[in-house]
Amino acid sequence: MNTPMQQRSVTRSMALVRELVRTYQAFEQLSSSRIRSHGLTPPQFDVIATLGNTAGMSCKELSSRTLITKGTLTGVLDRLLDKGLISRRVDANDRRSLFVALTSEGDSVFRATFPDVTGHCDGAFAALSDEELKQITATLAGLRLAITAKLEP
Amino acid sequence: MNTPMQQRSVTRSMALVRELVRTYQAFEQLSSSRIRSHGLTPPQFDVIATLGNTAGMSCKELSSRTLITKGTLTGVLDRLLDKGLISRRVDANDRRSLFVALTSEGDSVFRATFPDVTGHCDGAFAALSDEELKQITATLAGLRLAITAKLEP
């Protein structure tokens, strides 16, 4: 009633935010150990997973999808290049741009790791029906859109 | 129908996992810029937020709540100590253990940053009713429990 506006507002989303963070952290903990067992770091896996099932993309697009800033991305790509998992070549149309794609070995790693990482969640979600999974996914998507809208302006 | 078991299973949770990661990343992006504007890193904020509204706790407990491993935690606490935001003193009962708590300056920082960070989500969630917020929070909690159960054994 006479709780300050700011205070009430904060209380409203606090529980949700905390729970989102905790849920993600739990997932992170589960997936990170799986990722490392394949000899990758989480950011490296992020790149592999983003490139998987695509023809490839520019560093700019890869950066915006993974949320890894361009300066950092160069280093991450260097290490994946050393491992032979990606190729990086100049775009013929715009020679400022680099086209990054999985090599066939990178694709093998993608096919081995991605199902393994997500697959470890399936046991956890076994109790949920397809309908419930769909529902939760939609809820999260809505949440994400709300946050993204707040980010852009 | 004749899709392999593993394949079907992966497909089931893949969309949900991707959406959870993306939603969290969007939140991370929003909160991280707020956190840094207060002169903290995300792990440092994590510690401040965990200590906030408590009397303090051991490094062990802090480590298990933040998911920061003990070796890393020492460094993070060192930096917060340098900033004068926490105190670290030997526990009288068990002299192997350290009791970590916010200083009054740390508490001020907590009170300034925590509402600011979570508050930036309130605009995003303004369209949701209290009931919906509650519902989504409960859904996430269920998801987390499912993942945590998978982690422990």
Next chain:
DNA sequence: TATTGTTATACTCTATAACTATA
């Protein structure tokens, strides 16, 4: 002039494991 990506710098976090001191 603007954009794409690299390089340079300095710092923080991370995993891992050996170590100290208490219990």
Next chain:
DNA sequence: TATAGTTATAGAGTATAACAATA
């Protein structure tokens, strides 16, 4: 012997900003 934390080491990610090449 086991536990709480620190220290040591090496690597990886991060922010930031200056830079080169191309548009």
